Amino acid sequence: DLGNLQSIPRASTITTTAPGEIHFFDKSEGPVGSWYWNFGEGSTSFEIHPSFYYTNPGIYNVTLTVTGLNGATSDGQMTIVVTAEGAQDHDRGDINGDGSLTVVDVLLCTNYILGLMEFTPEEFLAADADGNGVIDIFDALGISDLAD
Known part of the structure; x- marks a missing residue:
């Protein structure tokens, strides 16, 4: 063997x-x-x-x-x-880049996980709440815990 x-x-x-x-x-x-x-x-x-x-x-x-x-x-x-060089970074969890974590960010993350939408590189990095390079349910839950 x-x-x-x-x-x-x-x-x-x-x-x-x-x-x-x-x-x-x-x-x-x-x-x-x-x-x-x-x-x-x-x-x-x-x-x-x-x-x-x-x-x-x-x-x-x-x-x-x-x-x-x-x-x-x-x-x-x-x-x-x-x-892209000069691209605006999003804060971790703030997928839509509006400056706050809300249910909208949770929904965007969930829609990505379900394959209903694609992300830009900056949105991907924001949605990867745990920073492991994979967007999964744990990221959506993490964003949900921090959302207003």
């Missing part, structure tokens, strides 16, 4: 300003034989620890596919947020 294979992609940071470089690291578990990174905008790499230069603002889903010595594969994903 070669053990379980689990792809675990990591990055030096999950946010940058365009144009900006991000360094990626493989923290996968198990016997990895090969690596395939997809940086979410059409470019790929077979390096273990690649760097990638993002030129355009956006929200990018990065995937690391590792192949084990026995041929098994595992995919891991992470989100990279690239903002």
Whole structure:
């Protein structure tokens, strides 16, 4: 038995300003034989620890596919947020940028989770209340707890 294979992609940071470089690291578990990174905008790499230069603002889903010595594969994903230079930051939780946390921010977060809307990079960062790079129900609950 070669053990379980689990792809675990990591990055030096999950946010940058365009144009900006991000360094990626493989923290996968198990016997990895090969690596395939997809940086979410059409470019790929077979390096273990690649760097990638993002030129355009956006929200990018990065995937690391590792192949084990026995041929098994595992995919891991992470989100990279690239903002435009000079873009106005939103306070954490203040998705609509109106200066206060309200039920509107909770609804915006919930609609994003349900796939009913997309966010700009700045809105994504504001909605990620716990700062883990994933917008989920825990972010909506966190914003709800802080809302007026």
